[in-house]
Amino acid sequence: MTTPAPSAESSPCQLDAPDRAWLDRSMSAWNYAANHISGIGHVKKIQAVIFDKDCVVTSSTAMNGGPNRWESNRHQGKVKLPDGTEIPSQVISFSGSVGDHSFFVMSTPSVWRAAGKTGKGTTLENLMTAVMLHEGTHVAQMPTYGEKIGEISERNKLPQDFNDDSIQKQFEKDKGFASSVEREAKLLFMASRAKTHGAAVRLVRSARAMMKARYARWFVGKDAYLAEAEPIWLTLEGSGQWLAYRWETDARGGRVASSAVMPGFEHDKWWSQREGLAAFLALERLTGATWKRQAFDTGRKDILQMLDEATATDRLK
Template sequence: MLMRNLTIIFLLIISSTLSATSQSIPPGMNGVPAWFSAWDFVCGHKFGSSPETPVIFLYDDSLYYSTAPVAATDKRFHCPGPGGKTLEWYTGAHHGTLRIPDGQLVPLGLMSFAAADSAGHPFFVMAVPGFWEKAGVQSKELGLDKLVTAVFLHEFAHTRQQRGMGATVTAIEQQHPFKDPPLSDDIVQHTFSKDSVYTDGWRKETDLFYQAAFHTDKQARKKLTCDALRMLHERQARYFTGDKKILRELDDIFLTMEGLGQFSGLYWLQHPAGGGFTYDVAVEGMRRKRNQWSQEEGLAMFLVLDRLDVEKWPRQVLADEPETIVQLLHSACGCP
């Protein structure tokens, strides 16, 4: 999930040590290089190379591990990062909080998110694998290691979107007051989750996208997609009016951002050289509880797009002036 309003889910106490002079991977970062390898795989096979490496903040129960200096007392070490590069890292005690580049002092619980600083440069924050294990996180479909890798891929994909859609969201936030609910990728869900008529309509719309994604006939897939898109536009026109009109643009943006994040994890999970799961199991693993609307519907839409064999769609989604998943599906299916 793209975290703009940070929700801390779990607080745990774990033990960890790190040699001040070690040039090897610190014990607290065990498993992290596999995350970067998975990301390089997704970029190499699907997204294309990253134009820049975001600042990365990782942490366990007592220490942070950052690719940017945090305090004068930082100790340095070298460790693999994304892009196959060995990076200089910094570490020190976090005492339960971390000052991140956008100026916020974040209490450290179980979380993963991407954001951008005031200059638009992306950064990334996530608990290390051991933190997730101690928190008792599980996935019967994927197992913990591959689930957490998929979570990393989802969130790290957002670092590629900060200059495009992320910047658009920031500009919208500066022009519109968002108080109840506050602006987040869940704003549509938070606004309408208690409306049973809206919720039922949204579920039928989302189910139609999944039917399209799994249909074996290409023309039938396109027809189902056009039907689902018509339902989406009717939903937006009916409910996103008055002071909620801005939700039309935000809905398309967050379906695109969260859908791409979900697709990033799915792509690695289902590839024989990645997670090695069957396509169906990987989809189920990414959907999990199916209770986060932008992720649930966004994934279905990207599954459709990818199975339509649209050429170079990652470049269009990840551009500085990107197209939304709604626009891409309209073009790919020739919907009226």
């Protein structure tokens, strides 16, 4: 009896050598950053799904401290995810979950390069590894901040596409709202670079006063829930950006000068990523590394609560 030949969709395949080299390096970077920069450690039950224009490779061990071992199959322009959905084989990077299993999905540098993406102050491969670290971080935060966002969405009957950019999409054409966000982020970045602790405290307090005024003016009525949602989005996106930035500039990470990559982070077009990073850098300036367990593990406080605590009774030294 003749065994049928495997279909094109199920036949084994390989990523091109440059893409595979990037993937291997990124897995090493994830494990290094999780253990030595963020302190996340090993994330249980996480499946990695990586694809180029023809091939998808998956691993249930590479991102949780296990072997860097992959299974492969060809796809026909549609990549099937662990939750059963399908996505087109295009530039993408995100994390998700199904039951108690999490997954991370990303296309390879060859796909990004073909779409005209660049490294923004570093190589495209470095940038993409940093993006992987950002998104992978959210996997560890799903039981904490992710669950809180889910509760807000369910309580307010929000659409499934409610995400970290929803507030920006709703308010970006409002000049008053947009200018406040811009100024808040600038003040927080200034705080992160302040020469004295007291100066950093004053700048953070100024930024927080502007944020509170913005919330009081715009997050009212049917939009009142956004005052609860924005701090969580800032926490998720800001901590992810912080890890990406710290890995990029780490001597055992991307080994890129801060001056080369910070402009890309500081002028990110997405509000939650830009202001979130500024908030965490300001918090780091005020408290050192004491906040990391809160942001990457316990998740009981959001970034704004942590900033307020760090500046509440300070004597402006």
